[in-house]
Amino acid sequence: MQTREVVVIGAGPSGAIASALLKRQGHDVLVLERQHFPRFSIGESLLTHCLDFVEEAGMLPAVEAAGFQFKNGAAFSWGERYTDFDFGDKFGHGRDSTFQVQRASFDKLLADQAALQGVAIRYGESVIAADFSGAQAALRVQREDGSEYEVSAQFVLDGSGYGRVLPRLLDLDTPSAFPNRCAVFTHIEDRIDDPDFDRNKILITIHPEHRGVWYWLIPFSNGRCSLGVVAEESFYRDQPAELQACLQKLASEPPMLARLLKNAVWDTPVNRQAGYSANVKALHGRNFALLGNAAEFLDPVFSSGVTIAMHSASLAAGLVHRQLGGEQIDWDSAFSTPLMRGVNTFRAYVEGWYDGSFQNVIFQSERNNEIKKMICAILAGYAWNADNPFVAEAKRRLRVVSELCALA
Incomplete structure (x- = not known):
């Protein structure tokens, strides 16, 4: 012993x-x-x-x-819509x-x-x-x-x-209270030459037809990136069984993602992780x-x-x-x-992401700048700062703002 x-x-x-x-x-x-x-x-x-x-x-x-x-924020795309958050323009203190x-x-x-x-x-x-x-x-x-x-x-x-x-x-x-979802992912040599692409931000993309299906594109400093898609397990039943074919097909469906990855070299085996x-x-x-x-x-x-x-x-x-x-x-x-x-603050926004309410807030055409700063602080990780109203009353405020976006 x-x-x-x-x-x-x-x-x-x-x-x-x-x-x-x-x-x-x-x-x-x-x-x-x-x-x-x-x-x-x-x-x-x-x-x-x-x-x-x-x-x-x-x-x-x-x-x-x-x-x-280097990373200074997060960007989101949905169809031809694009929006981003700069961590330097957030509520409260923090990096x-x-x-x-x-x-x-x-x-x-x-x-x-x-x-x-x-x-x-x-x-x-x-x-x-x-x-x-x-x-x-x-x-x-x-x-x-x-x-x-x-x-x-x-x-x-x-x-x-x-x-x-x-x-x-x-x-x-x-x-877990969350549905059984599965991530399919790999690393690629991205060869992105689009001048509007910001390597200093993670890019989160929503599928053009299925709002519960989303992608991450995480650029690295060596010209490579991490690429993945997340969906409920049942969604993959209608997709190619071979993982690389599945990920390549799905990555070609969002317009912006397809444009960014047109020159990509798929040189790494594709993996999956389910029920996480x-x-x-x-x-x-x-x-x-x-x-x-x-x-x-x-x-x-x-x-x-x-x-x-x-x-x-x-x-x-x-x-x-x-x-x-x-x-x-x-x-x-x-x-x-x-x-x-x-954890429960993050949970509220994860739930809001999948029921569409948080997506509505992110892509609203005329965002209140103060609200944007409060949400940006959460995206930067400061989910324990109770001085932030979108932490202290996460579910209620997200619901209210989402309803206002729907009315607009």
Whole structure:
């Protein structure tokens, strides 16, 4: 039996941030990561709020020096309609720019930065059993060669993302309220030569006939981009079964997207990910807490996943530090409740996206500039700022504005 103060499951963004923050507070931290880095992942368009946590963990200089694609906003297209949001023109305080990253190199950079700060990271090791009934947590870990060992910890943070280690082992999973959607995606050499295309923004495109079907186009700094389409599983029944043929066909249907990608080189296998929306019965328990996607994942449409992951990592790391120092922590009021305020804000806009109300607001012809700034702040990731009326009363205000757009 090995003993550690804190074990973090997963070396992705939430695990790297949480482990670095705890190490900076002087704690003994071990990270267990099932895969080897670099490894492919989607979720490549960071929101500006992400960099607040990257800076808190002492990693911002390395990220700024890495040569990632500069990002200063988000653009939306639907048929021939086009609109954009500039993060420098938003409600409240916060950063005006961020990056669009290839997650393989970005995640490795964060993990390497955590290791440089003294965090112990073991790759190729999987947590296969967990017992939280005792005074300390007990984890059984399996190495790639099949051998096993046990490690005890005063606290465990699960940042395993889609692996959802503790939700599976502790039967914490509960069905998501969102329909079963599927993303089909790849990386391409985009060869975009359109002078009106802004590489500094993610482009979100709505299918010209099916408003619940949308695409992401995320430019990188090396002339490549991430391209994906999201739709309910049933939509794909009428599409080509072969994934590349399916994605190429669907990408040719929106006029602007077809125009932008006319010279693209499709040189990478196309992948799919289905049933990604997830939820849990509880975000924490005796000597453990769930971070980011390990707890709940909404939808990729507003790139909120990494932001929620990092926000939860920062929040949890601070609480673990206080608890290890002898303070009694009410994890419901100090972790679950404040974290879910932002999650539920994003949820309101995801629901509004798919029922069309938020799309109406985004594409209204005569937008109120103050409302645009408030929505822009949410698109930048500041979904926890209750001073923003579109955070404090997300559903009501979105409904009202959408109805006004319909009347106009």
